[in-house]
Amino acid sequence: xxxxxxxxxxxxxxxxxxxxxxxxxxxxxxxxxxxxxxxxxxxxxxxxxxxxxxxxxxxxxxxxxxxxxxxxxxxxxxxxxxxxxxxxxxxxxxxxxxxxxxxxxxxxxxxxxxxxxxxxxxxxxxxxxxxxxxxxxxxxxxxxxxxxxxxxxxxxxxxxxxxxxxxxxxxxxxxxxxxxxxxxxxxxxxxxxxxxxxxxxxxxxxxxxxxxxxxxxxxxxxxxxxxxxxxxxxxxxxxxxxxxxxxxxxxxxxxxxxxxxxxxxxxxxxxxxxxxxxxxxxxxxxxxxxxxxxxxxxxxxxxxxxxxxxxxxxxxxxxxxxxxxxxxxxxxxxxxxxxxxxxxxxxxxxxxxxxxxxxxxxxxxxxxxxxxxxxxxxxxxxxxxxxxxxxxxxxxxxxxxxxxxxxxxxxxxxxxxxxxxxxxxxxxx
Amino acid sequence: xxxxxxxxxxxxxxxxxxxxxxxxxxxxxxxxxxxxxxxxxxxxxxxxxxxxxxxxxxxxxxxxxxxxxxxxxxxxxxxxxxxxxxxxxxxxxxxxxxxxxxxxxxxxxxxxxxxxxxxxxxxxxxxxxxxxxxxxxxxxxxxxxxxxxxxxxxxxxxxxxxxxxxxxxxxxxxxxxxxxxxxxxxxxxxxxxxxxxxxxxxxxxxxxxxxxxxxxxxxxxxxxxxxxxxxxxxxxxxxxxxxxxxxxxxxxxxxxxxxxxxxxxxxxxxxxxxxxxxxxxxxxxxxxxxxxxxxxxxxxxxxxxxxxxxxxxxxxxxxxxxxxxxxxxxxxxxxxxxxxxxxxxxxxxxxxxxxxxxxxxxxxxxxxxxxxxxxxxxxxxxxxxxxxxxxxxxxxxxxxxxxxxxxxxxxxxxxxxxxxxxxxxxxxxxxxxxxxxxxxxxxxxxxxxxxxxxxxxxxxxxxxxxxxxxxxxxxxxxxxxxxxxxxxxxxxxxxxxxxxxxxxxxxxxxxxxxxxxxxxxxxxxxxxxxxxxxxxxxxxxx
Numbered sequence: 001x002x003x004x005x006x007x008x009x010x011x012x013x014x015x016x017x018x019x020x021x022x023x024x025x026x027x028x029x030x031x032x033x034x035x036x037x038x039x040x041x042x043x044x045x046x047x048x049x050x051x052x053x054x055x056x057x058x059x060x061x062x063x064x065x066x067x068x069x070x071x072x073x074x075x076x077x078x079x080x081x082x083x084x085x086x087x088x089x090x091x092x093x094x095x096x097x098x099x100x101x102x103x104x105x106x107x108x109x110x111x112x113x114x115x116x117x118x119x120x121x122x123x124x125x126x127x128x129x130x131x132x133x134x135x136x137x138x139x140x141x142x143x144x145x146x147x148x149x150x151x152x153x154x155x156x157x158x159x160x161x162x163x164x165x166x167x168x169x170x171x172x173x174x175x176x177x178x179x180x181x182x183x184x185x186x187x188x189x190x191x192x193x194x195x196x197x198x199x200x201x202x203x204x205x206x207x208x209x210x211x212x213x214x215x216x217x218x219x220x221x222x223x224x225x226x227x228x229x230x231x232x233x234x235x236x237x238x239x240x241x242x243x244x245x246x247x248x249x250x251x252x253x254x255x256x257x258x259x260x261x262x263x264x265x266x267x268x269x270x271x272x273x274x275x276x277x278x279x280x281x282x283x284x285x286x287x288x289x290x291x292x293x294x295x296x297x298x299x300x301x302x303x304x305x306x307x308x309x310x311x312x313x314x315x316x317x318x319x320x321x322x323x324x325x326x327x328x329x330x331x332x333x334x335x336x337x338x339x340x341x342x343x344x345x346x347x348x349x350x351x352x353x354x355x356x357x358x359x360x361x362x363x364x365x366x367x368x369x370x371x372x373x374x375x376x377x378x379x380x381x382x383x384x385x386x387x388x389x390x391x392x393x394x395x396x397x398x399x400x401x402x403x404x405x406x407x408x409x410x411x412x413x414x415x416x417x418x419x420x421x422x423x424x425x426x427x428x429x
Numbered sequence: 430x431x432x433x434x435x436x437x438x439x440x441x442x443x444x445x446x447x448x449x450x451x452x453x454x455x456x457x458x459x460x461x462x463x464x465x466x467x468x469x470x471x472x473x474x475x476x477x478x479x480x481x482x483x484x485x486x487x488x489x490x491x492x493x494x495x496x497x498x499x500x501x502x503x504x505x506x507x508x509x510x511x512x513x514x515x516x517x518x519x520x521x522x523x524x525x526x527x528x529x530x531x532x533x534x535x536x537x538x539x540x541x542x543x544x545x546x547x548x549x550x551x552x553x554x555x556x557x558x559x560x561x562x563x564x565x566x567x568x569x570x571x572x573x574x575x576x577x578x579x580x581x582x583x584x585x586x587x588x589x590x591x592x593x594x595x596x597x598x599x600x601x602x603x604x605x606x607x608x609x610x611x612x613x614x615x616x617x618x619x620x621x622x623x624x625x626x627x628x629x630x631x632x633x634x635x636x637x638x639x640x641x642x643x644x645x646x647x648x649x650x651x652x653x654x655x656x657x658x659x660x661x662x663x664x665x666x667x668x669x670x671x672x673x674x675x676x677x678x679x680x681x682x683x684x685x686x687x688x689x690x691x692x693x694x695x696x697x698x699x700x701x702x703x704x705x706x707x708x709x710x711x712x713x714x715x716x717x718x719x720x721x722x723x724x725x726x727x728x729x730x731x732x733x734x735x736x737x738x739x740x741x742x743x744x745x746x747x748x749x750x751x752x753x754x755x756x757x758x759x760x761x762x763x764x765x766x767x768x769x770x771x772x773x774x775x776x777x778x779x780x781x782x783x784x785x786x787x788x789x790x791x792x793x794x795x796x797x798x799x800x801x802x803x804x805x806x807x808x809x810x811x812x813x814x815x816x817x818x819x820x821x822x823x824x825x826x827x828x829x830x831x832x833x834x835x836x837x838x839x840x841x842x843x844x845x846x847x848x849x850x851x852x853x854x855x856x857x858x859x860x861x862x863x864x865x866x867x868x869x870x871x872x873x874x875x876x877x878x879x880x881x882x883x884x885x886x887x888x889x890x891x892x893x894x895x896x897x898x899x900x901x902x903x904x905x906x907x908x909x910x911x912x913x914x915x916x917x918x919x920x921x922x923x924x925x926x927x928x929x930x931x932x933x934x935x936x937x938x939x940x941x942x943x944x945x946x947x948x949x950x951x952x953x954x955x956x957x958x959x960x961x962x963x964x965x966x967x968x969x970x971x
Contacts, residue, residue: 201938247818248815248817376502
């Protein structure tokens with residue numbers, strides 16, 4: 001039974017991918033790619049921008065002659081910030097529109113919702129947002145930051161440059177902050193921070209009354225040790241949080257806040273003068289001083305016909321993912337999923353901070369970590385830049401995952417190889 | 430040649446300034462600080478910290494503007510000669526200002542200068558250095574600020590300076606602050622145990638959270654014989670602080686309650702009085718917030734001087750805009766659905782989605798920046814608690830809306846008509862009241878009030894198309910809990926839910942606190958299905 005159904009599944013998948021392939025070629029000399037970002041609902045605030053970036057990248061690529069001599073065509077769908085709808089729309093993109101690859105999702109919930117679809121229909125997803133790690137799929141490329149490409153360097157910076165001894169880990173109550181904070185707590189304790197010097201706090205989505213929490217942070221910070229807040233607070237909740245910090249007179253010199261979800265786009269809705277000196281950790285800031293970045297910003301302003309539009313880190317991740325895919329398709333000479341999956345590993349493309357990013361066998365990429373301080377004009381002043389870091393999918397600081405590695409090259413082709421037992425499989429299988 | 434002359438003039442000017450300020454720091458030699466400042470151009474953070482220390486050690490009060498500019502990120506060096514200037518944005522470039530004399534030395538293009546980088550630890554060092562340099566300023570306000578700065582970033586190096594300043598100080602408040610700063614600085618110095626014991630007493634009398642922080646921080650490095658004093662002082666501050674913490678919590682609760690009241694008060698009319706399950710209520714709040722944004726935008730472009738009045742101007746605008754939208758919704762949709770609550774619920778929900786997407790299409794999905802006027806920013810201390818201005822204003826504002834609404838309902842003829850129609854529609858109609866128009870204007874009034882609430886909420890929350898969604902559940906909760914159809918119930922309901930929430934939050938966390946409040950309300954409704962203040966009499970079943 002199981003053999004038969006497996007065989008059936010494989011057959012089905014083969015047929016599906018064959019038809020997908022055919023579809024991609026059959027359509028009159030265009031290659032379709034899917035753009036799966038919410039254009040309505042709560043996530044529209046962040047995702048609409050990424051849709052625009054994808055359209056811009058496609059347009060630019062077509063100006064250069066497209067891919068494999070064919071024009072690219074973006075198929076845009078709106079999953080409306082609804083996780084099950086993401087899976088439905090992904091299925092539609094792959095089976096009905098026959099796209100060669102999909103660029104999309106924001107939040108781990110949406111990614112986890114589409115993951116089985118991409119594995120079943122054997123297509124490729126590029127996920128452009130920072131996430132908590134602890135996942136590896138043959139069909140997904142994670143071009144956003146893993147915790148070791150964002151959270152851990154940020155904490156290191158605070159400990160070294162600001163002499164922070166006491167930590168508040170404040171986040172929104174869902175999977176990314178929970179996992180990141182678990183990793184950070186384990187990391188801090190491995191560095192000799194006492195448990196009593198770590199305060200973990202979670203708030204609901206869209207939390208808007210921060211009075212108690214900010215005054216708790218103030219209280220926690222008045223223990224005579226240098227204190228900092230590591231914020232994984234998501235989305236809209238940030239604005240009232242920073243407003244309350246400013247109003248209660250917490251200055252960055254006293255208790256700095258380092259955020260992993262606050263970028264140029266989020267600061268655009270905020271008067272940043274009281275926030276000067278608070279920090280964010282990303283792999284890209286609009287203020288990066290590099291020619292390729294200046295070029296990108298210029299294109300972006302021209303494309304959106306608005307020279308006030310800011311650029312941010314997920315845009316860079318989308319840029320890297322798109323260019324890596326183009327390069328891999330050109331190397332493979334086809335958009336066939338299996339061929340692209342083979343050819344993309346090791347592909348190096350320029351990133352926007354002036355270096356190059358390489359797609360690693362674990363489907364993560366290399367990129368430098370930048371720490372920036374918020375400026376009065378809503379931009380970041382980069383105070384530290386590391387050498388390129390390889391994204392680590394299975395955290396070394398969690399007991400469950402420290403023995404796991406992922407390597408999608410043949411012959412290993414395994415997303416959760418346990419180095420202790422020498423077997424493929426384990427958590428997340 | 431001319432530049433040389435100019436330099437001479439500047440030099441003599443500088444000398445003059447030196448003489449003028451020399452009373453400030455008589456014991457320090459006056460050397461030229463220029464090379465130190467220029468060295469900042471190529472210094473990394475560590476070196477810059479040392480340079481600031483050396484600058485502070487000159488005791489030269491002329492350096493204050495330069496240091497201030499540095500901490501504000503306004504210090505630049507010219508790429509051609511690595512000289513450091515204060516830069517003021519002027520046109521497309523900067524006006525360069527000499528860091529010591531304050532004289533303008535001309536313009537520079539943006540690409541010709543580089544900003545000198547600064548981070549938080551440098552800002553702290555600068556704050557302390559500036560405090561030291563301005564302790565003896567002739568301006569009382571500046572001295573008070575200086576004492577505060579030294580208090581916040583104490584360093585033993587400022588000790589002698591503080592003592593000189595205290596000896597000269599005549600103003601009582603400034604002197605007290607300086608004494609505190611001296612006590613704090615003394616703890617980290619190598620003074621005698623007895624002096625430190627006295628300092629601990631001073632800090633204890635100063636009180637507050639900061640004092641606890643200072644004492645706990647210092648206790649590790651203090652002489653063991655002082656440990657007892659420190660612990661006693663901390664215990665005494667903490668016991669005094671406990672009551673204040675309680676008061677602070679009540680304040681937070683009232684402030685959250687006033688936000689709930691604001692969000693719910695419009696619904697108390699549309700749902701409470703009229704019985705319409707109005708799912709588009711949140712969007713009325715959102716429209717009010719966007720009206721504020723548009724008003725501010727117009728003011729920013731046309732009359733920046735009026736910015737502090739923007740909220741006062743936005744109030745009537747928001748009321749009229751949302752009132753009109755409410756009127757259209759009532760005439761266009763709701764009037765066909767009276768007596769059919771399920772259809773009303775679905776229809777208004779649809780309206781709410783349409784409004785959201787309309788706003789998203791017009792203004793884009795991202796947050797819009799609504800500025801806080803200066804009188805709504807910052808905070809002030811009351812005893813051991815901090816009160817933020819924006820929260821204070823919002824409490825006052827929500828209470829005044831409540832009173833105004835009460836007056837309209839009880840004293841105006843429109844209010845009388847409204848009550849008559851809700852209590853007995855047919856009788857009211859027989860008396861010549863045009864009930865459909867009363868319905869329409871009642872709904873418009875409720876929507877308009879929601880719009881006003883949006884003006885206030887734009888000050889503490891995001892102005893995005895999703896703004897309304899986060900308030901709709903809370904609003905219904907408040908109205909149902911307070912008692913449908915009763916404004917007083919809404920007031921008491923909102924404030925008590927706020928306070929309850931804030932007392933649960935510290936012990937169980939924000940997530941669980943919210944769930945617990947919901948569970949408590951459900952239990953309460955089981956016991957009293959009509960809420961806190963149930964309407965009695967005929968209206969109940971009408």
